[in-house]
Amino acid sequence: MYDLIVIGAGPGGYVCAIRAAQLGLKVGVVEGREALGGTCLNVGCIPSKALLHASHMLHEAHENFAKMGLMNAHVDVDWTKMQSYKADTVQGNTKGIEFLFKKNKIDWIKGWASIPEAGKVKVGDTVHETKNIVIATGSSPAALKGVTVDNDAGVIVDSTGALALPKIPKSMVVIGAGVIGLELGSVYARLGAEVTVVEYLDVITPGMDGEVQKQFQKMLSKQGLSFVMGAAVQSAEAKDGQATVTYALKKDDSTHSLTADVVLVATGRRPHVEGLGLDALGVTMTDRGFVQVNDHWATSIKGVYAIGDAVPGPMLAHKAEDEGMAVAEVIAGKHGHVNYGVIPGVIYTTPEVANVGLTEEQAKEGGRKVKIGKFPFMGNARAKAQFLGEGFVKLIADAETDRILGCHIIGPSAGDLIHEVCVAMEFGASAEDLALTCHAHPTVSEAVREAALACGGGAIHA
Ligand code: FAD
Numbered sequence: 001m002y003d004l005i006v007i008g009a010g011p012g013g014y015v016c017a018i019r020a021a022q023l024g025l026k027v028g029v030v031e032g033r034e035a036l037g038g039t040c041l042n043v044g045c046i047p048s049k050a051l052l053h054a055s056h057m058l059h060e061a062h063e064n065f066a067k068m069g070l071m072n073a074h075v076d077v078d079w080t081k082m083q084s085y086k087a088d089t090v091q092g093n094t095k096g097i098e099f100l101f102k103k104n105k106i107d108w109i110k111g112w113a114s115i116p117e118a119g120k121v122k123v124g125d126t127v128h129e130t131k132n133i134v135i136a137t138g139s140s141p142a143a144l145k146g147v148t149v150d151n152d153a154g155v156i157v158d159s160t161g162a163l164a165l166p167k168i169p170k171s172m173v174v175i176g177a178g179v180i181g182l183e184l185g186s187v188y189a190r191l192g193a194e195v196t197v198v199e200y201l202d203v204i205t206p207g208m209d210g211e212v213q214k215q216f217q218k219m220l221s222k223q224g225l226s227f228v229m230g231a232a233v234q235s236a237e238a239k240d241g242q243a244t245v246t247y248a249l250k251k252d253d254s255t256h257s258l259t260a261d262v263v264l265v266a267t268g269r270r271p272h273v274e275g276l277g278l279d280a281l282g283v284t285m286t287d288r289g290f291v292q293v294n295d296h297w298a299t300s301i302k303g304v305y306a307i308g309d310a311v312p313g314p315m316l317a318h319k320a321e322d323e324g325m326a327v328a329e330v331i332a333g334k335h336g337h338v339n340y341g342v343i344p345g346v347i348y349t350t351p352e353v354a355n356v357g358l359t360e361e362q363a364k365e366g367g368r369k370v371k372i373g374k375f376p377f378m379g380n381a382r383a384k385a386q387f388l389g390e391g392f393v394k395l396i397a398d399a400e401t402d403r404i405l406g407c408h409i410i411g412p413s414a415g416d417l418i419h420e421v422c423v424a425m426e427f428g429a430s431a432e433d434l435a436l437t438c439h440a441h442p443t444v445s446e447a448v449r450e451a452a453l454a455c456g457g458g459a460i461h462a
Contacts, residue, residue, distance in 0.1 A: 001026075001129045001130065001131070002026050002027065002028045002107075002128060002129070002130035002131070003020070003025035003026045003027065003130070003131050003132065003331075004016075004017070004020050004025050004026070004027045004028075004130060004131065004132045004133070004134065004328075004331055005027075005028045005029070005030060005109070005113075005121045005128055005130040005132075005133050005134075006020075006027065006028070006029045006030070006133075006134045006136055007029075007030045007113045007115075007121065007133065007134070007135050007136060007137055007276070008029075008030070008031065008038060008135070008136035008137040008138055008308070008310075009029050009031035009033075009036040009037065009038055009097065009108070009136075010037065010038020010039055010040055010041075010136060010138045010308060010309075010317075010320060011037075011038060011040045011041075011308070011317040011318070011320045011321045011324070012038075012136040012138070012307045012308025012309070012310075012320030012321065012323055012324040013029060013031075013038065013134065013136030013307075013308070013324065014029065014036060014037065014038070014097050014100075014101075014324075015320075015321040015324035015325055016134055016136060016307065016323075016324030016325065016327055016328045017029045017101070017104075017106045017324075017328075018100055018101075018104050018106070019324065019325045019328035019329065020328035020331060020332060021104035021105060021106050022104065023328060023329065023332040023334070024332070025328075025331070025332060027104075027106045027107070028106070028107040028108075028109050028121075028128060028130070029101070029106055029107070029108055029109065030109045030110075030111065030112075030113040030121060030123050031108060031109075031110065032110075032111055032112040032113075035090075035091075035094040036094050036097040036098055036101070036108065037090075037093060037094040037097050038136075038138055039138050039139065039140075039309070040317040040320075041090060041093050041094050041097070042090060042094065043159065043160040043163060044159070044317070045317050046089060046090055046093055047086050047087075047089070047090050047163045048159075048163060048180075048183055048184065048187075048348070049348055050085060050086040050089040050090070051082070051086055051163065051184075051187045052183060052186065052187055052348050052349070052350075054082050054085060054086075055186070055187045055190035055191050056190065056350050058075055058077060058190060058191070059190045059350070061073045061075040062075065063387075064387050067387065077168065077191060077192075079167060079168055083164065086163070109121075109123050109128065110123075111123040111124050112275060113276065114275055114276055114277040115133060115135075115276055115277050115278070115281055115304065116277060116281075117281065118133070118281070118301050118302060118303045118304055119131065119133075119303060121133060131303065132303050132304075132305065132331050133303060133304045133305065134297075134305045134306065134307060134324075134327055134328075134331075135273070135276065135278075135291055135299070135304065135305070135306040135307070135310055136306070136307050136308050136310065136320070136324065137271075137272050137273055137276065137308075137310050138271075138272050138308055138309045138310060138320075139269040139270060139271050139272050139309035139310070139315055140269065140270065140272045141158035141159060141160070141265065141266075141268075141269055141270075142267055142268040142269055142270045144175065144233065144265050144267050146233070146234050146235035146236070147175070147233065147235065147236040147263075147265055148236075149161065149265055150238070151164075153238065154166050154262070155238040155241060155242065155243050155261070155262060155263065156236050156238050156243050156262075156263045156265065157262060157263070157264055157265070158264070158265050158266070159180050159184060159264070159266060161264075162184045162188075162262070162264045162266075163184070165262060168188065168191045168192060168193060169188060169193050169260070169261035169262040170192075170193060170194065170261050171193055171194045171195075171196075171259075171260040171261050171262075172185065172188050172193045172194070172195045172196070172260050172261065172262045172263070172264060173195075173196050173197075173198060173236075173243070173245050173258050173260040173262075173263045173264070174195060174196070174197045174198070174263075174264045174266055175198050175233050175236070175245065175263065175264065175265050175266060175267055176197075176198075176199060176200075176265070176266040176267040176268065177197045177199035177201075177203075177204035177205065177227065177229075178205060178206070178266060178267075178268065179205065179345075179347050180266045181197060181264065181266030182197070182204065182205065182220065182225075182347060182349060183347060183348055183349060184264060184266065185197055185220075185225055185264070186220070186223070186225070186349045186350070188262075189223060189224050189225050190223075193261075193262075194224075194226075194260075195224070195225045195226070196225075196226045196227070196228060196258055196260070197225055197226070197227050197228070198228045198231045198233055198245060198247055198258070199227065199228070199229050199230075199231065200230070200231065200232055200233075200250075201229070201230070202229050202230050203217075203229075204216060204217050204220075204227070204229075205347065205353070207359075208345075208353070208355060208359065208408070209355060209359040209360055209361070209394065209406075209408040210359070210360070210361055211360070211394060211408070212353060212355070212394070212408045212410050215390075215391060215392070215410050216347075216349075216353055216410055219351065219390060219391070219410070220349070228247065228249075228256075228258075230249060230250040230251055231247040231248070231249055231250070231256075232247060232248050232250060233245060233246070233247045234246045234247060234248060234255070236263045236265070238263075241261070242259055242260065242261055243259070243260060243261075243262070243263040244257050244258070244259045245257060245258050245259075245260070245263055269309065269315055270288075270289060271288075271289050271290045271291065271309060271310045271311075272309070272310065273285075273289070273291060273310060278291070281301055281304070282300065282301060283299050283300055283301055283304065284299065284300040286312060288312075290310065290311050290312045291306035291310050291311050292311075292312075293305065293306050293307075293311050296327070296330045296336070297311070297323060297326070297327040297330065297336075298330075305327050305330075305331070307320060307323035307324055307327050308320030308323060308324070311323070313340065314343055314345065316343065316345065318343070318344070319338075319343050322338045322343075323338055326338050339426065341357060341425070342356060342357065342422050342425045342426055343356070344356040344415075344418045344419065344422055346414065346415035346418065348415060350388075351388055351390065351391050351410055351411045351412055351414065352409075352410075352411070352412070352413065352414035352415045353409070353410045353414055354407075354408075354409045354414035354415050354417065354418035355406070355407065355408045355409070355418070356406060356407055356418050356421055356422050356425065357396070357404070357405050357406030357407060357421075357425060358396060358405045358406035359396075359406060359408065360372060360394070360396055360406075362406075363396055363405055363406065368398060368399075368405070369398070369399035369400060370396050370397065370398060370399055370405060371396075371397050371398075371399045371402075371431075371455050372394060372395070372396055372397075372454075372455070373394070373395040373397070373431060373450075373451040373452055373453065373454030373455030373456075373459070374392055374393070374394045374395075374451060374454055375392060375393050375447050375448075375450035375451040375453075375454055375459050375461075375462055376389075376391070376392045376462060377389050377390060377391045377392060377393075377411040377412065377444070377447055378390070379447075379450065379459070379461035379462045380442075380444055380446055380447045380450075380461070381441075381442045382412075382442040382443055382444050382446075383411060383412050383444050383447065385442075386412055388411060388412035388444075390410075390411070391409070391410035391411030391412075391414075392409075392410060392411065392447075392451075393407065393408075393409045393411065393417070393447045393448050393450070393451035394407065394408045394409070394451065395407050395421070395431055395434070395448070395451040395452055395454070395455055396408075397430065397431040397455045401430070402430035402431050402432055402455070402456075403428060403429070403430055404421065404424055404425050404429055404430065404431055404434070407421040407448075407451075409447075409448075411444070411447065412444045413444050417444060417445055417447070417448055420434070420445065420448060421434070421448065431452045431455035431456060432452070432455075432456055434448065434449060434452035435449060435452035435453045435455070435456055437449065450462065
């Protein structure tokens with residue numbers, strides 16, 4: 001008899017299992033994939049970051065080496081080798097989770113699970129008994145009407161197919177200007193593909209701060225990505241190794257088409273709960289197909305919990321991890337907690353884009369009086385030395401209390417810089433607290449302090 005069986009070994013599930021084992025529970029994890037780590041390690045965060053890193057290096061060699069006196073850098077791309085670098089990176093991490101499971105005496109139950117009744121998890125012909133179950137089955141790419149994905153053929157692909165294309169395409173259409181589409185679009189643009197992004201809305205990265213959206217689109221356009229905005233894709237058809245995407249422009253209903261070597265469908269993800277038997281079990285679902293949970297990640301069935309991409313909220317690995325730790329603590333009789341107001345979001349393009357808390361639009365819609373401190377990276381010596389002087393830090397604070405409400409960064413190392421603001425927000429800090437904190441020189445983090453200074457008396461270098 002287990003104390004806990006976790007279904008799914010992604011960042012939500014494996015972190016939950018490790019924390020539960022650390023708290024003294026007997027834990028099993030069911031995973032149907034060949035390797036642990038879920039979407040994130042196998043076909044998500046990690047392989048995409050490996051390709052972003054490699055293609056960024058190529059860009060640096062071509063665009064910036066000579067500017068620094070590093071001459072004659074002839075860098076050719078060996079796609080097969082780049083793919084093995086990606087695979088090695090993935091394997092290093094998935095094997096790391098296997099090691100952590102052994103270290104924490106967690107059983108990896110191999111296979112696909114269903115829940116015939118509370119307290120039972122069925123894998124193959126074996127039924128395992130357990131006091132608690134955590135559903136951490138993640139998500140899969142959402143389908144788009146009129147478009148059939150075939151990752152094996154490598155012409156109309158989703159993110160999983162785009163991470164393992166047989167060759168670098170000369171042209172690519174990305175459907176959807178969200179995080180995944182833009183990251184992978186950037187990779188192939190840097191590798192030489194002509195990339196066109198077709199987006200239904202009039203803005204990229206929906207939900208992000210408006211000023212950041214505009215600046216980001218401008219910077220991506222400068223890097224060679226083209227955008228077709230306000231376009232509803234009607235179909236994509238593969239023929240003779242290419243695909244044609246047909247779309248209608250919302251402004252005048254006119255129909256257009258684009259042909260490319262590869263079409264990447266990146267229109268979002270949906271919770272993956274097929275095969276678990278949740279209907280028969282009577283688990284309440286949301287109208288969008290997520291598992292409904294309460295503040296303690298409990299489903300409508302006693303002893304069955306759910307976390308990560310399978311439940312509502314941002315589909316992010318670190319959100320899943322936080323929920324994983326918190327639900328393990330709840331199950332062990334402690335007080336698990338996740339502060340959903342302070343979950344950072346990062347886009348790992350160059351430059352990076354990061355945000356936490358409220359956007360200016362959200363703060364104003366909520367009727368809050370805010371003050372904004374903005375600082376351009378052009379005023380930051382370190383950023384300029386790295387040819388990354390474009391972009392800015394935008395800090396949003398309450399106009400009356402000075403409490404930090406949000407931060408939006410587009411610029412070098414934005415994905416790391418955002419965390420000092422996260423910590424500040426967790427401690428309920430004011431913009432002045434950040435402004436009074438000494439920041440080492442020369443670092444790009446000085447730009448965050450300058451934005452905080454701009455909320456008060458004024459930035460020094462702007
Ligand atoms: P998952 O990671 O999806 O893991 C669920 C696991 O459950 C899977 O391994 C699956 O095989 C298993 N499973 C499902 N059903 C069963 C069953 N019945 N029995 C047994 N096993 C089952 N997020 C970030 O925060 N940062 C990023 O940079 C980032 N980049 C991304 C890039 C791409 C291309 C993609 C696709 C996603 C990216 N994400 C990123 C999102 C991130 O991968 C997910 O938010 C995260 O993996 C969710 O974790 P999870 O544990 O909920 O589920």
